[in-house]
Amino acid sequence: VSPARARTSTEAIVAAGRALLETGGLDAVTMQAVAAAVGVRAPSLYKRLAGRPALIRAIADDVATELGGATAPALELEDPRDAIRALADHYRAFAHRSPGAYQLLFSKLLPEANPSVEANAAAARGLLQLTERLVGRERSLEAARLLTAFAHGFVSMELAGAFRLGGDVDEAYRFGIDAIIEGLSVSGSQR
Amino acid sequence: VSPARARTSTEAIVAAGRALLETGGLDAVTMQAVAAAVGVRAPSLYKRLAGRPALIRAIADDVATELGGATAPALELEDPRDAIRALADHYRAFAHRSPGAYQLLFSKLLPEANPSVEANAAAARGLLQLTERLVGRERSLEAARLLTAFAHGFVSMELAGAFRLGGDVDEAYRFGIDAIIEGLSVSGSQR
DNA sequence: ACCTGAACACCGTTCAAGT
DNA sequence: ACCTGAACACCGTTCAAGT
Numbered sequence: 490v491s492p493a494r495a496r497t498s499t500e501a502i503v504a505a506g507r508a509l510l511e512t513g514g515l516d517a518v519t520m521q522a523v524a525a526a527v528g529v530r531a532p533s534l535y536k537r538l539a540g541r542p543a544l545i546r547a548i549a550d551d552v553a554t555e556l557g558g559a560t561a562p563a564l565e566l567e568d569p570r571d572a573i574r575a576l577a578d579h580y581r582a583f584a585h586r587s588p589g590a591y592q593l594l595f596s597k598l599l600p601e602a603n604p605s606v607e608a609n610a611a612a613a614r615g616l617l618q619l620t621e622r623l624v625g626r627e628r629s630l631e632a633a634r635l636l637t638a639f640a641h642g643f644v645s646m647e648l649a650g651a652f653r654l655g656g657d658v659d660e661a662y663r664f665g666i667d668a669i670i671e672g673l674s675v676s677g678s679q680r
Numbered sequence: 681v682s683p684a685r686a687r688t689s690t691e692a693i694v695a696a697g698r699a700l701l702e703t704g705g706l707d708a709v710t711m712q713a714v715a716a717a718v719g720v721r722a723p724s725l726y727k728r729l730a731g732r733p734a735l736i737r738a739i740a741d742d743v744a745t746e747l748g749g750a751t752a753p754a755l756e757l758e759d760p761r762d763a764i765r766a767l768a769d770h771y772r773a774f775a776h777r778s779p780g781a782y783q784l785l786f787s788k789l790l791p792e793a794n795p796s797v798e799a800n801a802a803a804a805r806g807l808l809q810l811t812e813r814l815v816g817r818e819r820s821l822e823a824a825r826l827l828t829a830f831a832h833g834f835v836s837m838e839l840a841g842a843f844r845l846g847g848d849v850d851e852a853y854r855f856g857i858d859a860i861i862e863g864l865s866v867s868g869s870q871r
Numbered sequence: 872a873c874c875t876g877a878a879c880a881c882c883g884t885t886c887a888a889g890t
Numbered sequence: 891a892c893c894t895g896a897a898c899a900c901c902g903t904t905c906a907a908g909t
Contacts, residue, residue, distance in 0.1 A: 493890060493892035514788065520883060532884080533893055541883065595840050597705065597783060613845060628855070630847045635830065635856035642833020643825070649786055654804060656821045664819070664867075665826035672863025676855075684873035684909060711902060723903080724874055732902065 497527040499537045499547070506548045510589040515596070518545070545593070552590040557612050559583045564615040569622040570670055576616065577640050577666045584644040592648060595641065624673050632673050639665055688718040690728045690738070697739045701780040706787070709736070736784070743781040748803050750774045755806040760813040761861050767807065768831050768857045775835040783839060786832065815864050823864050830856055 505526035509518040520541055524531040538544045560583070563575035584591040613633065620632035643662055652658055696717035700709040711732055715722040729735045751774070754766035775782040804824065811823035834853055843849055 493894095495892065519881090521881090529892095530894060531882095532886085532895085535884075536892060592788060595836060595842075597840055609842075609844075630845060631852045631855040632859075634834070634843065634847075634852045635859055638834035638837060638856060639826065639830045640833070641837060642831070643829035645786060645836065646829055646832060649788060651786075651800075652825065653800075654821060656825075661822045661825045664822040665829060668823075668826055668863035668867055669860060670863070671866050672859035672861070675862050675866065676859055684875095686873065710900090712900090720873095721875060722901095723876085723905085726903075727873060 497529050497533070497537075501527045502534060502537060502544065503547050503551050506544055507551065507587075507590060510548065510593060511587065512589075514589060515545075515593065518548070520544070548590070549593055552587065552594055553609065555587075556580075556583050556591075556594070557609075560612065561615070564619065569619045572619050573623075573636065573670060574663075574666055576619075577636070577662070580640050581644050581662060584648060588648050591644065595645065620673070623670070624676055628676060632676075635669060635673070636666075639669060688720050688724070688728075692718045693725060693728060693735065694738050694742050697735055698742065698778075698781060701739065701784060702778065703780075705780060706736070706784065709739075711735070739781070740784055743778065743785055744800065746778075747771075747774050747782075747785070748800075751803065752806070755810065760810045763810050764814075764827065764861060765854075765857055767810075768827070768853070771831050772835050772853060775839060779839050782835065786836065811864070814861070815867055819867060823867075826860060826864070827857075830860060 502523060505523050506518045509522055509526065520531040520534055523544065524534055534544070538547060560576055560579045563572055563579050566572035566575055616633045616636065617629050620636065621629035623629075624632045643665060646652060647658060652661075693714060696714050697709045700713055700717065711722040711725055714735065715725055725735070729738060751767055751770045754763055754770050757763035757766055807824045807827065808820050811827065812820035814820075815823045834856060837843060838849060843852075
Protein backbone atom coordinates (compact mmCIF):
# COMPACT_ATOMS: atom_id res chain seq x y z
CA VAL A 490 0.00 0.00 0.00
CA SER A 491 1.04 3.64 -0.15
CA PRO A 492 0.96 5.32 3.30
CA ALA A 493 -0.22 8.94 3.12
CA ARG A 494 2.64 11.39 2.82
CA ALA A 495 2.79 14.57 4.90
CA ARG A 496 0.87 17.36 3.21
CA THR A 497 1.92 20.13 5.57
CA SER A 498 4.38 20.92 8.37
CA THR A 499 4.42 22.41 11.84
CA GLU A 500 6.17 25.48 10.46
CA ALA A 501 3.47 26.00 7.85
CA ILE A 502 0.77 25.57 10.48
CA VAL A 503 2.37 28.11 12.80
CA ALA A 504 2.86 30.55 9.95
CA ALA A 505 -0.76 30.18 8.89
CA GLY A 506 -1.84 30.72 12.47
CA ARG A 507 0.18 33.91 12.73
CA ALA A 508 -1.28 35.21 9.49
CA LEU A 509 -4.80 34.58 10.74
CA LEU A 510 -3.91 36.20 14.05
CA GLU A 511 -2.82 39.39 12.33
CA THR A 512 -5.82 39.60 10.04
CA GLY A 513 -8.64 38.57 12.34
CA GLY A 514 -7.34 38.46 15.88
CA LEU A 515 -6.99 35.47 18.14
CA ASP A 516 -10.61 34.44 17.62
CA ALA A 517 -9.87 33.93 13.95
CA VAL A 518 -7.17 31.36 14.55
CA THR A 519 -9.46 28.35 14.73
CA MET A 520 -8.28 24.84 14.05
CA GLN A 521 -10.51 24.68 11.00
CA ALA A 522 -9.30 27.98 9.54
CA VAL A 523 -5.66 27.07 10.09
CA ALA A 524 -6.23 23.63 8.58
CA ALA A 525 -7.93 25.16 5.55
CA ALA A 526 -5.05 27.63 5.15
CA VAL A 527 -2.51 24.81 4.92
CA GLY A 528 -4.75 22.65 2.73
CA VAL A 529 -5.77 19.99 5.20
CA ARG A 530 -8.68 19.09 7.50
CA ALA A 531 -8.76 20.09 11.15
CA PRO A 532 -8.19 16.62 12.63
CA SER A 533 -4.89 16.34 10.75
CA LEU A 534 -3.43 19.17 12.81
CA TYR A 535 -3.50 16.87 15.82
CA LYS A 536 -0.73 14.83 14.23
CA ARG A 537 1.68 17.71 14.89
CA LEU A 538 0.17 19.74 17.73
CA ALA A 539 -1.63 18.59 20.85
CA GLY A 540 -4.52 20.98 20.25
CA ARG A 541 -5.42 24.63 19.96
CA PRO A 542 -3.63 25.72 23.16
CA ALA A 543 -0.46 24.07 21.90
CA LEU A 544 -0.86 25.88 18.59
CA ILE A 545 -1.24 29.24 20.33
CA ARG A 546 1.78 28.47 22.44
CA ALA A 547 3.81 27.55 19.35
CA ILE A 548 2.83 30.82 17.71
CA ALA A 549 3.81 32.74 20.85
CA ASP A 550 7.22 31.07 20.92
CA ASP A 551 7.74 31.93 17.28
CA VAL A 552 6.88 35.54 18.00
CA ALA A 553 9.14 35.72 21.05
CA THR A 554 12.09 34.43 19.08
CA GLU A 555 11.50 36.96 16.33
CA LEU A 556 11.18 39.82 18.81
CA GLY A 557 14.42 38.77 20.43
CA GLY A 558 16.15 38.79 17.08
CA ALA A 559 14.77 42.20 16.20
CA THR A 560 16.02 43.82 19.39
CA ALA A 561 19.34 42.02 19.90
CA PRO A 562 21.46 44.24 17.61
CA ALA A 563 20.67 47.31 19.71
CA LEU A 564 22.48 45.74 22.65
CA GLU A 565 25.78 46.07 20.79
CA LEU A 566 25.89 49.86 20.84
CA GLU A 567 28.69 51.46 22.83
CA ASP A 568 26.88 54.11 24.84
CA PRO A 569 24.27 52.58 27.16
CA ARG A 570 21.91 55.51 26.59
CA ASP A 571 22.06 55.05 22.83
CA ALA A 572 21.61 51.32 23.24
CA ILE A 573 18.52 51.80 25.40
CA ARG A 574 17.02 54.23 22.93
CA ALA A 575 17.68 51.89 20.01
CA LEU A 576 16.32 48.94 21.94
CA ALA A 577 13.14 50.85 22.72
CA ASP A 578 12.72 51.87 19.10
CA HIS A 579 13.16 48.38 17.69
CA TYR A 580 10.86 46.97 20.34
CA ARG A 581 8.10 49.39 19.42
CA ALA A 582 8.70 48.94 15.70
CA PHE A 583 8.18 45.20 16.06
CA ALA A 584 4.89 45.77 17.84
CA HIS A 585 3.76 48.03 15.01
CA ARG A 586 4.82 45.50 12.42
CA SER A 587 3.05 42.58 14.11
CA PRO A 588 0.43 44.00 16.47
CA GLY A 589 -1.52 40.78 16.81
CA ALA A 590 1.61 38.80 17.54
CA TYR A 591 2.79 41.38 20.05
CA GLN A 592 -0.48 41.38 21.94
CA LEU A 593 -0.45 37.61 22.05
CA LEU A 594 2.86 37.72 23.92
CA PHE A 595 1.18 39.43 26.85
CA SER A 596 -2.15 37.68 26.77
CA LYS A 597 -2.57 35.55 29.82
CA LEU A 598 -1.28 32.28 28.41
CA LEU A 599 -1.00 29.13 30.38
CA PRO A 600 1.13 29.91 33.41
CA GLU A 601 3.30 26.90 32.68
CA ALA A 602 7.00 27.49 32.23
CA ASN A 603 7.18 28.18 28.53
CA PRO A 604 10.28 27.68 26.41
CA SER A 605 10.24 31.36 25.56
CA VAL A 606 11.46 31.97 29.09
CA GLU A 607 14.86 31.11 27.67
CA ALA A 608 14.70 33.77 25.00
CA ASN A 609 13.27 36.21 27.52
CA ALA A 610 16.05 35.55 29.97
CA ALA A 611 18.63 36.16 27.25
CA ALA A 612 17.05 39.46 26.31
CA ALA A 613 16.72 40.41 29.96
CA ARG A 614 20.42 39.67 30.51
CA GLY A 615 21.35 42.07 27.74
CA LEU A 616 19.15 44.82 29.10
CA LEU A 617 20.45 44.23 32.61
CA GLN A 618 24.00 44.79 31.42
CA LEU A 619 22.91 48.13 29.98
CA THR A 620 21.10 49.30 33.08
CA GLU A 621 24.00 48.19 35.25
CA ARG A 622 26.25 50.57 33.38
CA LEU A 623 23.69 53.31 33.92
CA VAL A 624 22.74 52.93 37.58
CA GLY A 625 25.08 50.33 39.03
CA ARG A 626 24.48 46.71 39.81
CA GLU A 627 22.41 47.27 42.90
CA ARG A 628 19.63 49.04 41.02
CA SER A 629 19.98 47.42 37.60
CA LEU A 630 17.02 45.05 38.00
CA GLU A 631 14.66 47.82 39.07
CA ALA A 632 15.89 50.00 36.23
CA ALA A 633 15.35 47.23 33.69
CA ARG A 634 11.84 46.72 34.99
CA LEU A 635 11.13 50.41 34.73
CA LEU A 636 12.23 50.45 31.10
CA THR A 637 10.40 47.31 30.04
CA ALA A 638 7.25 48.29 31.90
CA PHE A 639 7.20 51.66 30.17
CA ALA A 640 7.92 50.27 26.72
CA HIS A 641 5.37 47.49 27.03
CA GLY A 642 2.75 49.72 28.62
CA PHE A 643 3.16 52.42 26.02
CA VAL A 644 3.02 50.08 23.06
CA SER A 645 0.19 48.08 24.49
CA MET A 646 -1.94 51.16 25.17
CA GLU A 647 -1.08 52.46 21.74
CA LEU A 648 -2.23 49.24 20.06
CA ALA A 649 -5.40 49.24 22.14
CA GLY A 650 -6.15 52.74 20.89
CA ALA A 651 -5.86 54.26 24.35
CA PHE A 652 -4.15 57.48 23.29
CA ARG A 653 -7.14 59.50 22.25
CA LEU A 654 -6.13 62.98 23.38
CA GLY A 655 -4.12 63.93 20.33
CA GLY A 656 -0.50 64.98 20.51
CA ASP A 657 2.46 63.39 18.81
CA VAL A 658 2.62 59.77 19.95
CA ASP A 659 6.10 59.16 18.53
CA GLU A 660 7.36 62.16 20.44
CA ALA A 661 5.65 61.03 23.63
CA TYR A 662 7.49 57.72 23.42
CA ARG A 663 10.83 59.38 22.86
CA PHE A 664 10.09 61.87 25.64
CA GLY A 665 9.27 59.02 28.01
CA ILE A 666 12.43 57.08 27.27
CA ASP A 667 14.56 60.19 27.66
CA ALA A 668 12.90 61.19 30.93
CA ILE A 669 13.46 57.70 32.29
CA ILE A 670 17.11 57.71 31.27
CA GLU A 671 17.38 61.10 32.94
CA GLY A 672 15.72 59.88 36.12
CA LEU A 673 17.90 56.78 36.17
CA SER A 674 21.06 58.80 35.71
CA VAL A 675 20.16 60.88 38.74
CA SER A 676 19.46 57.75 40.77
CA GLY A 677 22.73 56.28 39.61
CA SER A 678 24.81 59.29 40.50
CA GLN A 679 23.19 59.42 43.92
CA ARG A 680 25.13 56.38 45.09
CA VAL B 681 -53.19 36.03 32.00
CA SER B 682 -50.07 36.68 34.12
CA PRO B 683 -47.18 38.01 32.03
CA ALA B 684 -43.84 36.69 33.23
CA ARG B 685 -42.16 38.97 35.73
CA ALA B 686 -38.47 39.82 35.52
CA ARG B 687 -36.39 37.20 37.31
CA THR B 688 -33.08 39.01 37.04
CA SER B 689 -31.55 42.39 36.18
CA THR B 690 -28.78 43.85 34.06
CA GLU B 691 -26.83 44.65 37.22
CA ALA B 692 -27.06 41.06 38.43
CA ILE B 693 -25.98 39.80 35.02
CA VAL B 694 -22.96 42.10 34.91
CA ALA B 695 -22.00 41.18 38.46
CA ALA B 696 -22.26 37.47 37.67
CA GLY B 697 -20.13 38.02 34.58
CA ARG B 698 -17.46 39.79 36.59
CA ALA B 699 -17.41 37.00 39.14
CA LEU B 700 -16.95 34.40 36.42
CA LEU B 701 -14.26 36.56 34.83
CA GLU B 702 -12.25 36.62 38.04
CA THR B 703 -12.58 32.92 38.75
CA GLY B 704 -12.16 31.43 35.29
CA GLY B 705 -10.99 34.13 32.94
CA LEU B 706 -12.80 35.58 29.97
CA ASP B 707 -13.42 32.16 28.47
CA ALA B 708 -15.50 31.25 31.50
CA VAL B 709 -17.96 34.08 31.01
CA THR B 710 -20.25 32.26 28.62
CA MET B 711 -23.87 33.22 28.12
CA GLN B 712 -24.93 29.91 29.57
CA ALA B 713 -22.75 30.19 32.68
CA VAL B 714 -23.87 33.76 33.33
CA ALA B 715 -27.49 32.78 32.83
CA ALA B 716 -27.13 29.86 35.22
CA ALA B 717 -25.50 32.14 37.79
CA VAL B 718 -28.49 34.48 37.79
CA GLY B 719 -31.01 31.63 37.68
CA VAL B 720 -32.24 31.93 34.14
CA ARG B 721 -31.67 30.36 30.70
CA ALA B 722 -29.26 31.81 28.17
CA PRO B 723 -31.87 33.15 25.72
CA SER B 724 -33.35 35.33 28.46
CA LEU B 725 -30.16 37.37 28.63
CA TYR B 726 -30.97 38.74 25.20
CA LYS B 727 -33.86 40.68 26.73
CA ARG B 728 -31.34 42.96 28.45
CA LEU B 729 -28.13 42.71 26.42
CA ALA B 730 -27.62 42.48 22.68
CA GLY B 731 -25.29 39.51 23.00
CA ARG B 732 -22.01 38.36 24.47
CA PRO B 733 -19.97 41.28 23.10
CA ALA B 734 -22.43 43.69 24.70
CA LEU B 735 -22.12 41.81 27.98
CA ILE B 736 -18.32 42.03 27.88
CA ARG B 737 -18.58 45.71 27.10
CA ALA B 738 -20.97 46.25 30.00
CA ILE B 739 -18.57 44.49 32.34
CA ALA B 740 -15.70 46.63 31.07
CA ASP B 741 -17.67 49.82 31.68
CA ASP B 742 -18.47 48.67 35.17
CA VAL B 743 -14.79 48.01 35.82
CA ALA B 744 -13.70 51.36 34.38
CA THR B 745 -16.11 53.22 36.60
CA GLU B 746 -14.88 51.39 39.67
CA LEU B 747 -11.25 52.02 38.78
CA GLY B 748 -12.01 55.69 38.34
CA GLY B 749 -13.61 55.81 41.76
CA ALA B 750 -10.71 54.01 43.38
CA THR B 751 -8.12 56.43 42.04
CA ALA B 752 -10.01 59.73 42.21
CA PRO B 753 -9.26 60.53 45.88
CA ALA B 754 -5.52 60.57 45.19
CA LEU B 755 -6.01 63.55 42.91
CA GLU B 756 -6.93 65.71 45.89
CA LEU B 757 -3.51 65.63 47.54
CA GLU B 758 -1.67 68.92 47.77
CA ASP B 759 1.79 68.01 46.56
CA PRO B 760 1.73 66.75 42.95
CA ARG B 761 4.48 64.23 43.72
CA ASP B 762 2.51 62.78 46.60
CA ALA B 763 -0.62 62.73 44.47
CA ILE B 764 1.14 60.86 41.69
CA ARG B 765 2.56 58.32 44.11
CA ALA B 766 -0.85 57.77 45.71
CA LEU B 767 -2.52 57.53 42.31
CA ALA B 768 -0.01 54.91 41.21
CA ASP B 769 -0.51 52.91 44.39
CA HIS B 770 -4.30 52.88 44.19
CA TYR B 771 -4.16 52.02 40.51
CA ARG B 772 -1.94 49.02 41.15
CA ALA B 773 -3.96 47.97 44.19
CA PHE B 774 -7.10 47.86 42.09
CA ALA B 775 -5.40 45.62 39.55
CA HIS B 776 -4.33 43.27 42.33
CA ARG B 777 -7.83 43.24 43.76
CA SER B 778 -9.51 42.52 40.41
CA PRO B 779 -6.89 41.11 38.06
CA GLY B 780 -9.37 39.66 35.59
CA ALA B 781 -11.29 42.90 35.43
CA TYR B 782 -8.12 44.92 35.02
CA GLN B 783 -6.86 42.79 32.16
CA LEU B 784 -10.22 43.06 30.45
CA LEU B 785 -9.84 46.83 30.35
CA PHE B 786 -6.85 46.50 28.05
CA SER B 787 -7.98 43.55 26.01
CA LYS B 788 -8.59 44.55 22.45
CA LEU B 789 -12.28 45.31 22.73
CA LEU B 790 -14.34 46.60 19.89
CA PRO B 791 -12.66 49.79 18.74
CA GLU B 792 -16.01 51.57 18.86
CA ALA B 793 -16.23 54.68 20.98
CA ASN B 794 -17.12 53.20 24.32
CA PRO B 795 -18.91 55.06 27.09
CA SER B 796 -15.92 54.51 29.34
CA VAL B 797 -14.13 57.10 27.23
CA GLU B 798 -16.02 59.59 29.40
CA ALA B 799 -14.67 58.15 32.63
CA ASN B 800 -11.23 57.85 31.07
CA ALA B 801 -11.25 61.45 29.96
CA ALA B 802 -12.18 62.56 33.46
CA ALA B 803 -9.37 60.57 35.01
CA ALA B 804 -6.98 61.81 32.35
CA ARG B 805 -7.96 65.37 33.12
CA GLY B 806 -7.06 64.92 36.76
CA LEU B 807 -3.71 63.40 35.95
CA LEU B 808 -2.99 66.11 33.40
CA GLN B 809 -3.48 68.76 36.07
CA LEU B 810 -0.92 66.98 38.21
CA THR B 811 1.68 66.64 35.48
CA GLU B 812 1.15 70.24 34.45
CA ARG B 813 2.19 71.33 37.92
CA LEU B 814 5.26 69.12 37.61
CA VAL B 815 6.55 69.85 34.11
CA GLY B 816 4.49 72.74 32.81
CA ARG B 817 1.61 72.74 30.36
CA GLU B 818 3.69 72.15 27.26
CA ARG B 819 4.92 68.74 28.39
CA SER B 820 1.99 67.69 30.57
CA LEU B 821 0.47 65.30 28.03
CA GLU B 822 3.75 63.50 27.40
CA ALA B 823 4.36 63.27 31.12
CA ALA B 824 0.90 61.83 31.75
CA ARG B 825 1.48 59.26 29.03
CA LEU B 826 4.80 58.32 30.56
CA LEU B 827 3.19 57.73 33.93
CA THR B 828 0.19 55.78 32.67
CA ALA B 829 2.29 53.70 30.31
CA PHE B 830 4.63 52.73 33.13
CA ALA B 831 1.85 51.97 35.60
CA HIS B 832 -0.13 49.94 33.11
CA GLY B 833 2.90 48.18 31.73
CA PHE B 834 4.21 47.27 35.14
CA VAL B 835 0.90 46.00 36.46
CA SER B 836 0.09 44.16 33.26
CA MET B 837 3.46 42.38 33.17
CA GLU B 838 3.10 41.61 36.84
CA LEU B 839 -0.31 40.02 36.34
CA ALA B 840 0.99 38.07 33.37
CA GLY B 841 3.74 36.68 35.59
CA ALA B 842 6.49 38.34 33.58
CA PHE B 843 8.71 39.27 36.52
CA ARG B 844 10.54 36.01 36.99
CA LEU B 845 14.00 37.23 37.98
CA GLY B 846 13.30 37.67 41.67
CA GLY B 847 13.78 40.94 43.49
CA ASP B 848 11.22 42.97 45.38
CA VAL B 849 8.41 43.78 42.97
CA ASP B 850 6.78 46.34 45.27
CA GLU B 851 10.07 48.15 45.55
CA ALA B 852 10.62 48.05 41.80
CA TYR B 853 7.28 49.79 41.29
CA ARG B 854 8.06 52.45 43.83
CA PHE B 855 11.55 52.86 42.36
CA GLY B 856 10.06 53.30 38.90
CA ILE B 857 7.55 55.93 39.95
CA ASP B 858 10.21 57.86 41.86
CA ALA B 859 12.69 57.72 38.99
CA ILE B 860 10.02 58.99 36.61
CA ILE B 861 9.08 61.84 38.94
CA GLU B 862 12.79 62.62 39.17
CA GLY B 863 13.24 62.57 35.42
CA LEU B 864 10.15 64.72 34.91
CA SER B 865 11.33 67.25 37.46
CA VAL B 866 14.58 67.62 35.55
CA SER B 867 12.70 68.03 32.27
CA GLY B 868 10.43 70.58 33.92
CA SER B 869 13.24 72.66 35.34
CA GLN B 870 14.96 72.67 31.96
CA ARG B 871 12.42 75.07 30.47
C1' DA C 872 -43.40 41.38 29.20
C1' DC C 873 -40.40 38.06 30.14
C1' DC C 874 -39.01 33.15 29.95
C1' DT C 875 -38.26 28.72 27.65
C1' DG C 876 -37.07 24.56 24.62
C1' DA C 877 -35.81 23.54 20.22
C1' DA C 878 -33.12 24.53 16.45
C1' DC C 879 -29.11 26.30 13.71
C1' DA C 880 -24.41 27.18 12.63
C1' DC C 881 -20.26 27.06 14.59
C1' DC C 882 -16.24 25.36 17.53
C1' DG C 883 -12.44 21.83 19.55
C1' DT C 884 -11.53 17.17 19.85
C1' DT C 885 -11.73 11.99 19.26
C1' DC C 886 -11.61 7.97 16.58
C1' DA C 887 -12.51 4.31 13.42
C1' DA C 888 -11.77 3.75 8.71
C1' DG C 889 -9.33 4.67 4.58
C1' DT C 890 -4.79 4.94 1.61
C1' DA D 891 2.29 7.27 8.52
C1' DC D 892 -0.75 10.56 7.62
C1' DC D 893 -5.44 12.02 6.25
C1' DT D 894 -10.47 11.94 6.51
C1' DG D 895 -15.65 11.94 7.64
C1' DA D 896 -18.54 11.19 11.25
C1' DA D 897 -19.59 11.92 15.81
C1' DC D 898 -19.67 14.26 20.42
C1' DA D 899 -20.02 17.98 23.62
C1' DC D 900 -19.90 22.54 23.71
C1' DC D 901 -20.67 27.50 22.15
C1' DG D 902 -23.69 32.01 20.67
C1' DT D 903 -27.88 33.24 18.80
C1' DT D 904 -32.75 33.09 16.93
C1' DC D 905 -37.49 32.29 17.37
C1' DA D 906 -41.97 30.33 17.95
C1' DA D 907 -44.54 28.98 21.80
C1' DG D 908 -45.72 29.36 26.50
C1' DT D 909 -47.34 32.15 30.88
